[in-house]
Amino acid sequence: MPFQRDEQVSKPLQKTIKHGDTILEARGITKRYPGLIANDHIDFDIKAGEIHAILGENGAGKTTLMKILFGLVQPDEGEIFVYGEKVKFKSPLDAIQLGIGMVHQNRKLIPAHSVIENIILGHPKAGKILDIKGSTLAITELCDRYGFKIDLKAKVWQLSEGEKQIVEILKALYRGAKILILDEPTSALAPPETKKLLASIKIMTGENLGLVPFITHKLPIVLTVSNRVTVLRRGKVTARLATSQATESSLAREMVGRDVIFMLDRMESTKGKPILEVEHLSANNDKGLLACNNISFSVHEGEILGIAGVSGNGQQTLAEVLAGIRKSLAGKVTLDGADLITSSSLDRWKKGMGYIPSERVTVGSIGDYSIIDNVMMNYFFDDEFSKWGILDSRKIRKLAEEIIAEYAVAVPGPDTLVKSLSGGNLQKVILARVLSRKPHLIIANLPTQGLDVGAAEFVQKKLLEARKDRAGILLISEDLDEVLSLSDRVAPMYEGEFMDIIPIEQVKREEIGLMMAGMKHKVAES
Amino acid sequence: MKLGSYEVKLEKNLKVTSLGAAMISILAILIALGIVSIIFIEAGINPFSGYKEIFKFAFTTSYGFPLTVNSSIFILLCTFAFIVPMQAGLWNIGMAGQLYAGALGAFAVAYAFGAKASQDVILSPGIVIPLMVLGAILSGAMVGAIPGFLKGRFNTNEIVVTMMINSIAFWVVAFMIKEGGPFMGGGGEGEGYKIPKSIYAPQISGIPFTILIAAVLAVLLYFLFTKTKIGYQIKTFGFSPTAAKYAGISPFVIPLLVFIIGGMIAGFAGYHYFAAVPRVGKITMNYGDYGDLSFYGIICGLISQENPLAAIPIAFLFGGLINGGRNVQGKLNIGFGIDYALLGVLMITLVFFQFFYRYKIVWKKIGKEN
Numbered sequence: 001m002p003f004q005r006d007e008q009v010s011k012p013l014q015k016t017i018k019h020g021d022t023i024l025e026a027r028g029i030t031k032r033y034p035g036l037i038a039n040d041h042i043d044f045d046i047k048a049g050e051i052h053a054i055l056g057e058n059g060a061g062k063t064t065l066m067k068i069l070f071g072l073v074q075p076d077e078g079e080i081f082v083y084g085e086k087v088k089f090k091s092p093l094d095a096i097q098l099g100i101g102m103v104h105q106n107r108k109l110i111p112a113h114s115v116i117e118n119i120i121l122g123h124p125k126a127g128k129i130l131d132i133k134g135s136t137l138a139i140t141e142l143c144d145r146y147g148f149k150i151d152l153k154a155k156v157w158q159l160s161e162g163e164k165q166i167v168e169i170l171k172a173l174y175r176g177a178k179i180l181i182l183d184e185p186t187s188a189l190a191p192p193e194t195k196k197l198l199a200s201i202k203i204m205t206g207e208n209l210g211l212v213p214f215i216t217h218k219l220p221i222v223l224t225v226s227n228r229v230t231v232l233r234r235g236k237v238t239a240r241l242a243t244s245q246a247t248e249s250s251l252a253r254e255m256v257g258r259d260v261i262f263m264l265d266r267m268e269s270t271k272g273k274p275i276l277e278v279e280h281l282s283a284n285n286d287k288g289l290l291a292c293n294n295i296s297f298s299v300h301e302g303e304i305l306g307i308a309g310v311s312g313n314g315q316q317t318l319a320e321v322l323a324g325i326r327k328s329l330a331g332k333v334t335l336d337g338a339d340l341i342t343s344s345s346l347d348r349w350k351k352g353m354g355y356i357p358s359e360r361v362t363v364g365s366i367g368d369y370s371i372i373d374n375v376m377m378n379y380f381f382d383d384e385f386s387k388w389g390i391l392d393s394r395k396i397r398k399l400a401e402e403i404i405a406e407y408a409v410a411v412p413g414p415d416t417l418v419k420s421l422s423g424g425n426l427q428k429v430i431l432a433r434v435l436s437r438k439p440h441l442i443i444a445n446l447p448t449q450g451l452d453v454g455a456a457e458f459v460q461k462k463l464l465e466a467r468k469d470r471a472g473i474l475l476i477s478e479d480l481d482e483v484l485s486l487s488d489r490v491a492p493m494y495e496g497e498f499m500d501i502i503p504i505e506q507v508k509r510e511e512i513g514l515m516m517a518g519m520k521h522k523v524a525e526s
Numbered sequence: 527m528k529l530g531s532y533e534v535k536l537e538k539n540l541k542v543t544s545l546g547a548a549m550i551s552i553l554a555i556l557i558a559l560g561i562v563s564i565i566f567i568e569a570g571i572n573p574f575s576g577y578k579e580i581f582k583f584a585f586t587t588s589y590g591f592p593l594t595v596n597s598s599i600f601i602l603l604c605t606f607a608f609i610v611p612m613q614a615g616l617w618n619i620g621m622a623g624q625l626y627a628g629a630l631g632a633f634a635v636a637y638a639f640g641a642k643a644s645q646d647v648i649l650s651p652g653i654v655i656p657l658m659v660l661g662a663i664l665s666g667a668m669v670g671a672i673p674g675f676l677k678g679r680f681n682t683n684e685i686v687v688t689m690m691i692n693s694i695a696f697w698v699v700a701f702m703i704k705e706g707g708p709f710m711g712g713g714g715e716g717e718g719y720k721i722p723k724s725i726y727a728p729q730i731s732g733i734p735f736t737i738l739i740a741a742v743l744a745v746l747l748y749f750l751f752t753k754t755k756i757g758y759q760i761k762t763f764g765f766s767p768t769a770a771k772y773a774g775i776s777p778f779v780i781p782l783l784v785f786i787i788g789g790m791i792a793g794f795a796g797y798h799y800f801a802a803v804p805r806v807g808k809i810t811m812n813y814g815d816y817g818d819l820s821f822y823g824i825i826c827g828l829i830s831q832e833n834p835l836a837a838i839p840i841a842f843l844f845g846g847l848i849n850g851g852r853n854v855q856g857k858l859n860i861g862f863g864i865d866y867a868l869l870g871v872l873m874i875t876l877v878f879f880q881f882f883y884r885y886k887i888v889w890k891k892i893g894k895e896n
Contacts, residue, residue, distance in 0.1 A: 325771050346774030355772065363772045366765045373758075377773040380758050389755045 019049045022084070023210050024069070024100070024179050029078035031064050038064035039075065040235040046179060046210040051201065053213050053222045053243075055255055056232035060452075065232070066181055069212070070102045071095035082179075101172025102181045109164060111157035118156055119171045135174075142173055145207075146200045161311055162193030166200075180204070182213040186221055189310070192513070198225050223248060231255055255453060271488070272301025275472035276322070276441050281331030283321045291317035293496040295331070299441065299472040304463065305501075306475045306487030309516055314496035315476045316358065319445040322474070323355040324348045335441060346381060354378075354439030356430060358446035358476075360423065364430045367419030371411065371429055372400045374418050378433045403432040407458075424455030431459055435466055442466055442473045448482060460486055480512065492516045533890045544836070547883065551829070554879035555843070558872040565867060571858055579857060580868075584850030592732030596803045598845030599740050600816070603795035604823025605830070605837045606743055610791070611674075611684070611784040612832050613751055615764035618785065619824070620673060620688025621792040622817030623695035624666040628793025629800040629809050630702060631665025632658040633709055636721050636801075642709070647722040654725045659797055666793015667786045669695060674785025678778035684785070696814060703809050711808060718800075718809030727802035734802035736794070743791065747834040760784055795820070819848075822869070829876050844869060 025045040031038045038061045046052045056062045067073040069080070071089030080087055082098045089095050092102070109118045120135045136152055143150060148166050156164065165185065172180055186194045201211060202225070213226070222229060222243070229246055231239040231254040239254040276299040285291035291314040299305045309315055320326035322333065324345030333340040335351055343351070357363040365374050376396055379385045385392050400414035407428040411421065418426055427447070434442065444463060448456035463486060467473055477483045483490055490507050492499045492515035499515035563573035583590040604621045611618040635658045636642075639649050673687040702709045703718040711719045727734040751757040763770040763780040771777055799816055800809050810816075822844050830836035851865030 323772070324774075344774065344776070345771070346776075349774050357772055359768075362766065363768050366762065366769050368765055369762075376758060377762065377769070380755050381774065386755050390753050391755055391758060393753070 021048045022046070023048050023082065025081040026065075026069065027079050027081075029065065029068055029075045029080075031061075031068060031073065031075050037235045039068070039078075041078070042232070042235075042237055044069075044230060044237075046212055048178075048210055049205045049207075050228065051205055051211045051213065051226040052228045052230065053226035054230050054232060055222060055251060060232040060255070061235040062232055063183075064235075066102070066183060066212075069095070070100060070181055096175060096177075099176055099178035100181065101175060101177025101179070102183070103165065103168040103172060103185065104183055109156045109167060112155065114153050114155055115150060115159070115167050115170075116152040118167055119152075119174055121171075123175060139170060139174055142170060146173075146203050147196075148200055149196075160193070162189045162197065165189065165197065169200075177209075179210040179212065182211065185213050193310070194221065201225060220248065222246075222251065252453060271303050272470060274298040274300050275336060276474065277332075277334045278322070279332040281318075281321065281333065282329045283317050283326060284329060285314070285317045290329075291496050292321065292328075295496075295498055297491060297498060297501060299474050301440075301472055302467055302470045303488045304467055304473040304475050304486050306477065306483035306490045307493050307498075308477065308480055308483040308490055308512055309493035311478055313493050313516075315493055316445070317496075318493075319355070319358070319443050319474075319476055322443055323353070323357075349378065349437075350381065352437075352440040354434040354437055354442045356434050356442065356444045356447055358449065360426050360430060365418050365426060368417060370415045370417055371404065371409070372397055372414045374429060375400045375403060375433050378437060399436070403429065403436065407432045407462075424451050424458075427451060427455065427459060431462055435462060438469070438471075440471060442471050443476075444473060445476045446478065447475070449478065456482075480509070480516075484509065484512075535888045535890070536885050537888050547831070547836075547880070550879050550883040551840075551876060554875040555872065557879070558868070558875040561871050561875070562864075562868050565864070569860055569862075571860070576854060576858065576864075579854040580847065580850030582850075583853040584846035588731075590849055590853060592804070593849040594842070594846045595733050595737065596799070596845075597819075597848055598842045599737050600795055600799050600819065601822050601826055601844050602740050602744070602837060602841035603736075603791055603798060604820040605826040605841055606740075606747060606823075606834060607788040607792035607795065607820075608823045608827040609747065609830075609832045609834060609837070610760075610788045611781075612827060613757075613764050614760045614780050614784040615767070616677065616781055616784060617685045618670075618673075618688060618788045618792075619685050619821075620670065620691050621788075621795070621820040621823055623688065623692040624669050624789045624792030625796035625799070625820055626692075626695040626699045626813065626817065627669040627789075628662035628666040628796025629813070630699060630709075630796075631661035631663075631793060632797040632801045633718060633721070633809060634665075635661035636725065637709065637719075641722050641725065642719045645720050645722050647724065649722055649724045651725050651728075655727060658725070658801060659794065662793045662797035662801075663790045664793070666789040666791070666796065668789070670785040670787075670789015670792065671782060672785075674782040674789075677781040677785070678776075684781070692817065696817065699809065699813055703813075709809065715811065717811040720808045721801060726804070726807065729802075729804060732804055734798070734804070736798040736802050739794070740798075744834045744838060751834075756783075792820070825873050825876075829880060843872075847872070 022045050027043055029039050029042040029044070040061075042061070042065060044052075044054075044065070054062055054065065064073060068075050071092045071094050074089070080089070082100070087094070087098060110121070113121070116132060116136055116139065119139055120130065120132075139152060142148070148170065150159075150163055150166050150170075156167065159167070169180065186197065189197060198221070205211060213222075223246065226243045229239070229241060229243055229251065230237055231251060233255060239251075278298065279296050281292055281295045282290065283292040293314070295318065297305065307315055307318070317326060321328045324340070324343060324347070328341065331341075335348070335353060338351065340348060340351075361367065366377070372393075376385075376391070379396060379399070380391065385395055397414055403409065404411060404414060409421075409425050409428050409432075411425065418429060421429065431447070442463070447463065448459050451459065460482065463473060463475065475483065475486055484504070484507065487504055489501055489503050490512060491501045492512050494516060502512075559577060566573040566576045584594045585591060604625070607621045607624065608618050636649075636654060639654050641647055641649060641654075669691060672691060673682075673684045676682040676687055677684045701707050704710065704716045709718045711717050727736065729735065751761060759770070759775045760780055760783070762773060763775055763777070767777055770780070800806055800813070826837050826840045826844060829840055847868050848865045851863075851868050854860065855862075855864050
């Protein structure tokens with residue numbers, strides 16, 4: 001009944017909250033889906049002024065728990081208490097009214113609207129006639145209080161990922177959130193942006209807000225900011241401890257249930273002849289803006305060239321131009337000495353290029369296709385797999401079965417539709433499909449983004465194996481740790497330019513971080 | 527969605543079998559017949575005798591059955607012309623224009639051989655008939671290529687383009703057959719010239735050879751989309767143009783190709799109806815009705831889930847109902863178009879039942895204790 005809900009809202013808000021009070025508590029949360037238990041009797045609580053991180057691999061039940069706490073999903077069993085009162089969320093609206101805010105990973109903002117318009121969108125105070133002035137004043141005050149720097153009049157499409165994140169947080173705060181659920185808050189941010197965000201987060205906890213970040217990887221961040229950590233594995237809580245007692249490797253072990261080797265075995269590899277040579281390449285992005293500006297580099301046999309950069313600095317455009325699915329404005333590209341600029345993407349596949357796209361679901365695969373048909377995407381043009389235009393379905397099925405076995409893809413069989421696959425398994429299929437062609441040049445665009453620790457490690461190992469087999473690899477990644485642990489040379493990219501190309505032995509982490517943020521090599525040295 | 531204390535959700539039914547789809551279609555047909563019974567009763571006719579007349583005429587009489595088959599072939603060809611672009615995710619609404627062009631192409635070939643002079647002109651069927659078919663196919667392909675090219679090159683909306691071409695083609699036909707147009711028939715009644723008897727299409731008891739081509743096409747298309755490289759590329763493009771682009775499938779060639787194939791088939795449908803069906807043999811005065819009829823190809827294609835083999839029984843049923851309905855209308859003195867009423871209701875029930883077969887509604891009681 002509506003009036004009961006109103007009572008629930010008014011009570012806690014009148015209460016004064018002291019630092020350290022438990023503001024949200026969940027007991028015995030259980031949620032079953034056909035065939036699996038996503039959450040198995042999970043206990044969880046958050047105190048005012050505390051950051052309580054939740055760690056877990058993909059599929060560990062983090063998303064389900066997050067959705068339950070925000071009222072998007074109703075648990076089968078268990079109770080939730082907010083400010084000591086038992087509550088039942090029918091929808092996120094109930095959670096929002098109790099002061100719970102959620103910051104989504106896939107940002108749900110309207111790109112064509114300004115920051116302020118996005119923040120007041122759907123806000124009860126906005127009313128029928130927008131009071132932009134009044135809202136601007138209130139939001140500016142919020143920004144000052146928490147140290148956010150953002151142009152409220154800017155359109156959202158102009159913002160960086162970090163700024164969009166701030167808009168989401170402001171939106172929740174403006175709605176009066178006292179408990180913020182953050183979904184992978186730093187996954188798309190550059191080191192300096194991450195730092196700023198963490199500083200703001202610290203201020204928030206000073207105001208007795210409770211913060212619950214859900215994190216897959218980036219363990220160092222968990223260690224630096226959080227007060228407590230809860231680790232989930234297969235729907236169960238495997239560890240809960242004060243962050244001061246945790247180490248990176250102990251948390252990783254709890255997450256995956258075994259020891260994770262953080263040091264990848266990157267064997268020495270002698271650099272061979274150049275495979276890909278790029279000279280003065282320029283290209284526009286979808287908006288018609290210059291996204292790649294006069295880039296020159298080469299990738300050699302048995303080498304990984306890692307492009308480090310925050311998303312939106314032209315990496316995507318560069319990868320697409322090299323793959324032949326986007327036109328360049330100027331410049332020269334050769335593969336094994338042959339000019340590529342006029343070749344179609346199909347020609348490039350035939351000539352030994354392999355492209356692993358960052359958009360696994362929309363570009364790299366077709367959800368309504370079986371694994372067989374998805375494997376076919378990189379094989380239909382191969383003369384070995386067709387005769388007189390008729391596809392050799394037996395051969396392709398055999399290949400799909402081999403891929404499933406070799407890459408340990410967790411599926412019932414090759415006829416499974418890929419839309420039922422988890423992110424990690426889907427990436428395995430795409431990776432296997434591309435690598436099994438034994439390409440001379442591999443363009444790997446964000447190959448481990450969004451994957452859990454185990455799957456990411458698998459992908460990285462496979463890339464290193466391809467390097468051992470003398471392939472040249474162009475690795476594009478937003479995860480600096482990944483770039484540094486895999487690459488032979490590192491190219492930090494900022495606003496469509498390579499700031500430098502540095503052999504891995506000479507790389508200084510901080511320097512790369514600065515270059516990713518736009519500082520030239522020389523400036524950093526002086 | 528919430529209804530009171532219930533939550534109503536739409537879920538995709540995962541276990542969809544072809545047998546189940548066939549059963550649900552039959553159920554939909556029975557329900558449609560049930561609904562149209564009300565109209566019969568309103569008109570003071572016993573629905574059972576009404577239906578008996580319809581089905582008897584359409585499927586058992588020696589006069590009605592060939593009519594049914596010929597209409598069915600026409601609808602089936604239009605269905606194929608719709609299915610091929612649909613497999614690439616593109617909507618061909620231009621079967622009408624393409625089949626007009628096909629008809630003009632066929633009659634232009636005959637015209638070139640001097641067929642207009644008289645019905646008694648002696649022409650070699652072995653030469654002229656294949657050339658007429660070729661003329662129809664090429665004209666249809668040319669008209670089909672326009673939306674395909676514009677789609678591939680400029681990403682125009684193929685629905686708008688094909689519909690505009692329908693209108694253009696309609697008036698081109700009018701220009702050709704009416705009021706002194708080059709293909710005008712001798713009677714001056716606003717219809718095309720009659721083709722000479724010597725190039726009547728070969729037939730078996732009132733059904734022209736085009737039925738064989740339609741049957742072969744059904745199998746070929748099925749094969750194309752399940753086994754071949756080009757079919758795979760078309761389907762991939764249909765599922766996701768971005769993924770197709772990634773895989774190296776040309777976003778220019780595929781739209782052009784599917785519209786050319788679609789146009790060819792629709793062009794052949796034009797040949798079939800106006801040049802091959804017995805007792806027609808000319809571009810009729812009411813050629814626009816056949817343009818309208820071609821739209822049943824869309825319904826048939828959608829109901830058969832773009833499966834060319836499954837389209838056959840549906841096209842057959844549609845063909846039967848049109849001719850049976852038209853006949854019963856005259857025989858029982860019904861003052862309205864029972865054929866279109868039947869087809870319209872049938873369309874709705876078929877789509878409705880397909881939907882509820884593929885999806886299920888889940889009711890869940892929520893928040894009882896509050």
